[in-house]
Amino acid sequence: AQTVTQSQPEMSVQEAETVTLSCTYDTSESDYYLFWYKQPPSRQMILVIRQEAYKQQNATENRFSVNFQKAAKSFSLKISDSQLGDAAMYFCAYRSYLKTSGSRLTFGEGTQLTVNP
Amino acid sequence: DTAVSQTPKYLVTQMGNDKSIKCEQNLGHDTMYWYKQDSKKFLKIMFSYNNKELIINETVPNRFSPKSPDKAHLNLHINSLELGDSAVYFCASSPTGNSYNEQFFGPGTRLTVL
Numbered sequence: 001a002q003t004v005t006q007s008q009p010e011m012s013v014q015e016a017e018t019v020t021l022s023c024t025y026d027t028s029e030s031d032y033y034l035f036w037y038k039q040p041p042s043r044q045m046i047l048v049i050r051q052e053a054y055k056q057q058n059a060t061e062n063r064f065s066v067n068f069q070k071a072a073k074s075f076s077l078k079i080s081d082s083q084l085g086d087a088a089m090y091f092c093a094y095r096s097y098l099k100t101s102g103s104r105l106t107f108g109e110g111t112q113l114t115v116n117p
Numbered sequence: 118d119t120a121v122s123q124t125p126k127y128l129v130t131q132m133g134n135d136k137s138i139k140c141e142q143n144l145g146h147d148t149m150y151w152y153k154q155d156s157k158k159f160l161k162i163m164f165s166y167n168n169k170e171l172i173i174n175e176t177v178p179n180r181f182s183p184k185s186p187d188k189a190h191l192n193l194h195i196n197s198l199e200l201g202d203s204a205v206y207f208c209a210s211s212p213t214g215n216s217y218n219e220q221f222f223g224p225g226t227r228l229t230v231l
Contacts, residue, residue: 043227045222047219103165103211103213104150104165105162107160
């Protein structure tokens with residue numbers, strides 16, 4: 001079974017600065033998908049960014065980018081020019097390519113990000 | 118305009134009671150899920166349905182029974198509620214097939230068992 005680990009329970013960043021959230025995962029599969037979800041205090045789960053394992057190019061969405069290291073099984077999220085609205089719990093998630101997995105998301109423990117003004 | 122809706126958003130009940138949480142999606146997706154988020158914010162899959170057929174049934178007490186009357190609805194019924202069932206329950210949906218597709222989550226239902 002796949003596992004996802006986020007080793008930073010809490011992180012903080014100054015407004016306008018850059019912060020990187022770490023995520024590692026364990027899998028024996030060669031094809032899979034990785035996601036970062038954001039959960040603000042409203043508790044709504046919001047997709048931030050996604051990456052296909054067979055693509056070497058790191059995904060980017062505006063101020064959000066990932067550093068995907070397949071061999072190291074690492075998938076970190078970089079937030080540039082942090083804004084107060086970025087304050088939330090961030091979850092890293094793994095999704096198997098195999099249909100037999102039922103397309104479930106396996107989540108990490110989450111990292112609570114605080115943005116200081 | 119709501120994509121995935123859940124009712125109720127808050128549910129407070131006594132131990133031993135039976136309760137249901139309803140979920141509806143208007144995205145035309147074939148696959149729906151139930152996730153549980155515990156007090157430490159950890160999210161874990163409970164069930165998944167594809168076109169009304171049960172696909173995933175994790176190690177969940179059989180007091181929990183999902184029901185899918187059609188592919189737009191996936192309800193969760195919980196019998197004989199226990200204190201440990203207190204959590205936030207999320208419904209989600211996605212298209213079938215391409216796992217790159219985003220799962221859309223509902224707003225969550227906070228269940229408190231007293």
